[in-house]
Amino acid sequence: MNPSNATEADAASNRGRVERPETPDEAARIVAASERIVVVGRGTKPGPRAGDPVSAIRLDLSALSGILEYEPTEFTLTARAGTPLRELRAALEENGQYLPFDPPLVDAGASLGGTLACGLSGPGRVRFGGARDFVLGLRFVDGHGTIVRGGGKVVKNAAGFDFPKFFVGACGEFGAVLEWTVKVFPLPPVRRSFVVDGLDPARAVDTIVRLTTRPLDLDALDLRPEGERIAMRIRMAGEPESIERQVGTIASLLNVEPAEVGAIAWYELDDLTWCGADRTLVRVPTPLGKFSALLAAIDAEGADWRASAGGQLVWVSLPAEGFASFGRRMAALGLTGLTIRPSSGSPRGGRIGSSIERTFLTRVRQALDPQGRFGVLDA
Amino acid sequence: MNFDAALDEIRRALPAERIVLEAGGLAAFESDGLTAFAVRPRAVVVPESEADVVAIVTACARHRVPYVARGSGTSLSGGSLPHQDGIVIALNRMNAILRIDPRERIAVVQAGAINLALSAKAAPHGLYYAPDPSSQQICTIGGNVAFNSGGAHCLKYGMTANHVLGLRVVLPDGTVESLGGESCEQVGPDAVGLFVGSEGLLGIATEVTVRLLPKPQAFHTVLAGYATLEQAGDAVTRIVGSGLLPGALEIMDRLSMDAAHAAVGAKYPAGCEAVLIVELDGAGDWVDVERRRLERLIADSGPVEVLIADDADERLKIWKGRKSAFSAVGRLSPDFIVQDGVVPRTKLAEALRGISAMSRETGIRVANVFHAGDGNLHPLIMYDGREPGALERAEELAGRIVALCVDLGGSITGEHGVGMEKRQFLSRMFSEEDIAAMKRVRHSLDPDEISNRGKVFPDAEAPSLRMYGLHPLEAAGQVSRL
Numbered sequence: 001m002n003p004s005n006a007t008e009a010d011a012a013s014n015r016g017r018v019e020r021p022e023t024p025d026e027a028a029r030i031v032a033a034s035e036r037i038v039v040v041g042r043g044t045k046p047g048p049r050a051g052d053p054v055s056a057i058r059l060d061l062s063a064l065s066g067i068l069e070y071e072p073t074e075f076t077l078t079a080r081a082g083t084p085l086r087e088l089r090a091a092l093e094e095n096g097q098y099l100p101f102d103p104p105l106v107d108a109g110a111s112l113g114g115t116l117a118c119g120l121s122g123p124g125r126v127r128f129g130g131a132r133d134f135v136l137g138l139r140f141v142d143g144h145g146t147i148v149r150g151g152g153k154v155v156k157n158a159a160g161f162d163f164p165k166f167f168v169g170a171c172g173e174f175g176a177v178l179e180w181t182v183k184v185f186p187l188p189p190v191r192r193s194f195v196v197d198g199l200d201p202a203r204a205v206d207t208i209v210r211l212t213t214r215p216l217d218l219d220a221l222d223l224r225p226e227g228e229r230i231a232m233r234i235r236m237a238g239e240p241e242s243i244e245r246q247v248g249t250i251a252s253l254l255n256v257e258p259a260e261v262g263a264i265a266w267y268e269l270d271d272l273t274w275c276g277a278d279r280t281l282v283r284v285p286t287p288l289g290k291f292s293a294l295l296a297a298i299d300a301e302g303a304d305w306r307a308s309a310g311g312q313l314v315w316v317s318l319p320a321e322g323f324a325s326f327g328r329r330m331a332a333l334g335l336t337g338l339t340i341r342p343s344s345g346s347p348r349g350g351r352i353g354s355s356i357e358r359t360f361l362t363r364v365r366q367a368l369d370p371q372g373r374f375g376v377l378d379a
Numbered sequence: 380m381n382f383d384a385a386l387d388e389i390r391r392a393l394p395a396e397r398i399v400l401e402a403g404g405l406a407a408f409e410s411d412g413l414t415a416f417a418v419r420p421r422a423v424v425v426p427e428s429e430a431d432v433v434a435i436v437t438a439c440a441r442h443r444v445p446y447v448a449r450g451s452g453t454s455l456s457g458g459s460l461p462h463q464d465g466i467v468i469a470l471n472r473m474n475a476i477l478r479i480d481p482r483e484r485i486a487v488v489q490a491g492a493i494n495l496a497l498s499a500k501a502a503p504h505g506l507y508y509a510p511d512p513s514s515q516q517i518c519t520i521g522g523n524v525a526f527n528s529g530g531a532h533c534l535k536y537g538m539t540a541n542h543v544l545g546l547r548v549v550l551p552d553g554t555v556e557s558l559g560g561e562s563c564e565q566v567g568p569d570a571v572g573l574f575v576g577s578e579g580l581l582g583i584a585t586e587v588t589v590r591l592l593p594k595p596q597a598f599h600t601v602l603a604g605y606a607t608l609e610q611a612g613d614a615v616t617r618i619v620g621s622g623l624l625p626g627a628l629e630i631m632d633r634l635s636m637d638a639a640h641a642a643v644g645a646k647y648p649a650g651c652e653a654v655l656i657v658e659l660d661g662a663g664d665w666v667d668v669e670r671r672r673l674e675r676l677i678a679d680s681g682p683v684e685v686l687i688a689d690d691a692d693e694r695l696k697i698w699k700g701r702k703s704a705f706s707a708v709g710r711l712s713p714d715f716i717v718q719d720g721v722v723p724r725t726k727l728a729e730a731l732r733g734i735s736a737m738s739r740e741t742g743i744r745v746a747n748v749f750h751a752g753d754g755n756l757h758p759l760i761m762y763d764g765r766e767p768g769a770l771e772r773a774e775e776l777a778g779r780i781v782a783l784c785v786d787l788g789g790s791i792t793g794e795h796g797v798g799m800e801k802r803q804f805l806s807r808m809f810s811e812e813d814i815a816a817m818k819r820v821r822h823s824l825d826p827d828e829i830s831n832r833g834k835v836f837p838d839a840e841a842p843s844l845r846m847y848g849l850h851p852l853e854a855a856g857q858v859s860r861l
Contacts (some may be wrong), residue, residue: 031599056830065712073620074723074754096622119567132569133541149809154721155534156753157790158527159797159808161817161834162576165540169567184620209482215593215662285564305764313564336566351566358553359571360581360824367823368816 006043016053020060023335024147024178030059031176032145037373040160041082043115044105047281047339048118050115050349052375053167061113064178068369069089075155078138088112092184098215100128100185102220108156113177120283123308127363128185128238130309135164137181142174143369152269152332153181158159166364170339171350171377174368188237191219194247194258194315197231201292204230208288209251216246222269233269234258269306273319279304281350283318284330284337297329320346327352350378380420380464388776389424389466392434399423400725403790407439408449408467408859410853415716415770420447420461425469428553429547429585436583445832448517448583450491450708453512455717458526468527473585476500484591485544485561490521490584497589500834506591509536512794513702523582526574529794531627531701534752536592539793540575545588548574550581551825561588561784565845573820578796579831580821595626595660599670600688603677604651608632612728613651614680615751618657618811619724620748622678628752634711635704635746635759641849642707645700648684655682655751658694675677704748705759712744712761714770716777719795724754725791733783734758743776755793756784782807797835804838 016038021027031037038049038054065082067354072095073306079088085099086104087378092098102124103115107172120131121265126132135291137151140163150163151221204223213216213233219237223230251257275281285295291311298305299323307314316328320343330353339349357376389398400422400806409417426432439446445465452459461467473493481504488497494515498507512518512528516631523544524537536542559571574581605611611630612674618625631639633652638647647654657677659669677685688694708715722730733754738745746759749829758780762773779793779802791797791804805814818836821828 030777032723034604068812071723072618073725075619100752115585119565119569121564125564125729128535128536129541130564132567132572133537136476142816146812146816149813150816152721152790153807154723154754154789154793156529156538156755156793158529158538158576158719158792158794159790159801160813161820162527162540162572163816165569165572165575167567168569169565169573170569171567173568186624191621195700205482213481213482217665238665239668242662242668245664246662283566285560285566286564287485289480289561309564312562330453340564350556356570358556359550359566360556360558360574363823364568364570364573364820367819372798 016058018057018058018060020063021061024064027061027064027176027178028145028147029143030057031143031373034364036374036375037176039117039176039228041111041117043107044108044110045114045199045340047120047341047349048377050339050342050347051378052141054078056375058355059176061176061178062111069153069207072097073146075184076153076181077184078137078153078179079112081111081177083112084121085110085115093187096187098187099134099182101125101131101134101194103131104272107271111203111374112180116168117177118340121309123235125309126221127295131170132165134183135168135180136183138164138167140167140177143371143373148179151181155183161252173364173374173377175374188219190240190243191235191237192243193233193261195261196232196254196256196258197226197229199232201230201295203292204232205288205311207232207254211250212310214253215333216250217243220308224269224309226303233261249347269308272315274304274306275341279317280320280322280323280339280343280346280348281341282314282318282337282339284314284335286312286314286335288312290333290335293333297326298303299335300329302328319323320372322351323348330354332358354379380444381677382444382464385438385444386422387707388438388441390744390859393424393426393431397425397427408452408469411452411457411459411702412455413460413798415713416457416460418463418801420463420465422468423467423469424692427456427472428610429549432468432549432583432792433555436549436551437465437827440465440552443827444756445829446861447831448525448579449522450522451517453514453518453718454522454526454798455795456792456800458798458834459522465832468583471521474519474800477586479504481506486591487586487588489518489586490519490524492520494518494520494523501591502594507594508542509592510539510542510587516560517596520587521584524575524587525579526575527794529755531629531750533750533794534628535540535624535626540572542589543575543587544590546571546574546584547586548582548584555561561590576796578798579699580835581824582830597661597664597666599665599673599675600694600697601602601657601677602686603655603657603682604648604684604820605655605682606651607654608653608731609728610681611655612731612751614655614677615727616725617676617680618673619726619752623671623672623676625752626658627658628750629656629701630654630749630751631701631704632747634744635708635748638707638711638746639700639704640708643699645696645703648686651683656697671812677679693755701748706861708746708759710742711746712763714762714764716760716773718756718758718777719781719792720789721783721793722754722756722784722787722789724854726787726789727751727754727781729733729820730756730783730787734780737776741776743773750793753791753793778804799834802835802837805835
């Protein structure tokens with residue numbers, strides 16, 4: 001939505017109620033009775049819906065919280081959307097397991113539902129895949145106010161349309177997801193991180209290619225600026241003995257001895273604390289081939305960045321005034337980003353860059369939310 | 380519906396030799412991998428480009444003629460069974476591998492490209508395409524996309540949907556658009572995820588962008604024989620519970636071993652009611668370390684005998700036996716139905732006991748081959764189609780097995796899709812509201828249900844069927860099932 005939709009008159013006379021359902025049925029009734037809804041989780045990622053009209057009713061899912069089923073031997077877990085990731089992490093770690101898509105903002109209090117709605121994966125997605133690869137089933141309220149179940153609760157299922165995948169990244173459009181079933185994996189025995197620095201963009205891309213086209217037990221491959229150069233973190237996961245040997249392989253592949261670092265030095269990439277409140281935080285997926293051009297666009301805006309997923313995901317910390325021009329630069333590159341956090345006091349949010357809304361999505365919206373109760377994001 | 384008007388339009392767009400109308404030519408398309416059924420379509424058309432597909436679909440849409448897109452016709456759920464009033468769009472000539480980009484680790488292929496051909500083309504770059512249905516020598520990527528095909532390595536690597544990054548699709552009204560992209564990360568909603576596995580109901584994928592993985596450097600493949608099926612199942616629980624994540628975890632029962640032995644000479648330890656196949660894969664160092672843990676776990680699970688593949692040849696032999704098991708059952712019985720239910724892994728033993736009790740009670744032989752790692756069963760229900768009522772009895776048993784899977788908390792299908800075969804079971808898994816939501820999506824894209832009409836939904840208008848024998852490709856040993 002454009003910021004102009006949220007006029008000051010709106011704000012004064014018609015600020016939307018906050019509804020906090022305690023049961024799925026209650027959530028469905030609220031949706032059915034409301035003209036315009038914004039689904040809210042635990043508030044760590046206000047960016048995607050920053051532009052919604054203030055008169056919209058906030059459907060706060062934080063009371064729909066808690067693990068419903070967890071079968072460690074089945075590798076499956078079902079939890080309500082409002083469940084804090086922290087709670088999931090604790091339950092999983094007790095059983096030596098984890099969410100392999102490695103969601104960020106766990107300690108900031110992010111919920112499972114908000115994380116999947118934004119389609120967020122963390123550095124560890126390099127090993128087995130991202131959020132979309134670990135969703136198995138869901139229950140959501142569609143725009144008709146009906147509760148719909150999709151997918152299943154087993155690790156393999158090909159029955160019916162794959163609504164679970166569709167809702168990853170949907171940002172509260174099309175419906176409100178109340179419950180997710182996800183696949184989990186055993187934690188690796190150990191993780192070790194190494195740093196290679198002093199790279200220019202071309203060399204960084206080349207290093208990524210060298211590492212990712214070989215069967216190494218990479219667990220994360222992150223990059224960050226360091227002065228005029230780029231530093232790369234390589235995180236390995238697996239058996240101590242096998243990692244030891246693979247570090248040798250990497251050293252000979254890259255012709256440098258990677259320096260070992262503690263996890264703490266790169267902690268900020270997991271928790272995004274490096275992006276100040278006066279900046280807009282945007283998540284930009286890109287093919288590796290456009291990585292260098294994207295870095296140039298970021299530089300041109302005077303923005304800061306961190307990259308993850310072997311250069312295929314770039315987090316951009318953008319000066320508030322650069323939102324529109326950065327959007328144009330991304331559109332020119334054929335890239336689409338998602339605002340995760342707007343800069344303080346700014347209503348600029350949603351998707352930016354190249355538009356993803358075309359016939360297919362429009363038709364699905366007509367089916368699931370014909371009255372547009374859940375709104376439509378920009379781009 | 381005006382078939383003749385649609386055909387006229389198609390004739391203006393495609394040369395005559397790519398439009399098949401005579402009975403002999405149509406006969407080859409009557410059936411797919413679900414051999415019990417056959418339907419003769421009105422026409423088969425063979426597009427060579429996206430523009431051809433658009434012309435065909437647009438003509439069908441304008442005149443409300445149903446169509447079925449088809450690759451190699453290996454669907455085990457009857458997903459590519461023709462409609463008797465409709466057109467089969469045979470995508471086999473659109474089989475180009477358009478691009479292999481080793482730096483991005485992606486490939487762009489046309490829908491008719493063969494699964495194994497893609498891996499072969501990627502091999503010189505040290506890469507491969509992970510999903511490996513048993514029919515991979517012949518099945519197409521487009522078909523894999525339609526049915527979200529699996530294979531033996533899903534526990535660790537996921538299904539087709541986990542490997543598709545982007546699609547070019549022709550929607551049922553003839554609109555062409557691109558979904559997804561070339562990055563492993565995307566800004567959602569995940570339209571690609573919804574399209575993959577929609578069984579042709581939401582349109583036709585003409586181009587597919589997939590991710591490629593580095594070929595594992597090393598494999599460690601073990602075949603362990605057990606006195607009982609239950610012991611083999613317990614071994615699976617132990618292995619998975621230990622935190623090991625094998626690339627494959629497969630079980631075959633005695634009947635399937637006998638079949639594989641008869642068909643391809645596969646050898647199995649004597650005195651075993653079940654064999655477990657475990658495969659570790661990855662970087663050489665990692666496999667080295669894991670194999671020691673696996674050896675201990677297997678030794679503790681009380682096997683009768685353990686065979687370890689010492690080289691690539693022995694590994695291939697183990698897999699040949701496993702992957703031939705379906706068609707091999709054809710040696711034991713003139714006809715059979717393959718089921719595809721999923722149960723939670725911890726309920727495997729209970730499911731197998733249930734199936735074996737049903738088999739005893741009905742006197743119908745059932746062989747079991749399954750992806751134990753992800754609880755995906757493949758009971759092979761044997762019958763003789765010439766015997767009156769035999770197919771019906773076999774189908775009834777199949778229905779009871781599906782019901783058992785759902786009751787145990789599983790799914791009616793793990794990787795074969797709903798298709799024709801399991802339509803009546805969809806409502807065992809989903810409520811009326813769930814199915815209504817899927818139908819709304821379908822009707823929003825395809826109000827006249829022209830795209831693969833009669834599939835997936837319980838009350839869908841079914842093509843009229845007649846019984847048929849073994850799939851010709853299967854009888855010739857060119858296709859096997861998984």
